[in-house]
Amino acid sequence: MAEKKAYPLRIGADVLEAMQRWADDDLRSLNAQIEYVLRAQLRQAGRLRPPVPTPAVEEKE
Template sequence: MTPRKAISLRLDPAVHDAIARWAEDDLRSVNAQIEVLLRDGLCRAGRLPGTTGQLPKRGRPPKKPPQQTET
């Protein structure tokens, strides 16, 4: 998986509240909702790079099976 870039983002509180409500409706985190909105805007403007990876799958990652120890 490609490393994710962490950024600091300042938003008007009303904009943040609207995004938070939308994210809750879509069962996403606010961070994931912002990424969806940014990707959608980039795609509509024809500026989404072709090398952009897919969004991570929603939900919890699968549990790794326990490692077996040799005796």
Template sequence: MPDRKSFLLRLDPAVHDALARWAADELRSTNAQIDFLLREALRQAGRLPSGATGPRRRGRPRNDEPAEP
């Protein structure tokens, strides 16, 4: 998988808490929830680049899958 970019995101504490609760309900990290929501919004707006890689798979990799670097 290609390298992922990181950046600082400043959020209102109440918004962060709501995202964290939503992420917990979906069994995701807060970071993964934000990534999911951004991808979904881009897809719905028709702006998701065709070359964008999908989100990482959940859980442990199967034994027959190559390990990610």
């Protein structure tokens, strides 16, 4: 996974409360929910490369 960086975010109280309710519904932290929504929108806009699939590990007999 990519390195995480801290970023101060100014956001309206109504948006923050709505994001917190959504995060609670999805059993995520508020931070994880914000990242989830940002990533989804970046992918939809074609601004984020798709994740590189990890090769499956073959089991030996």
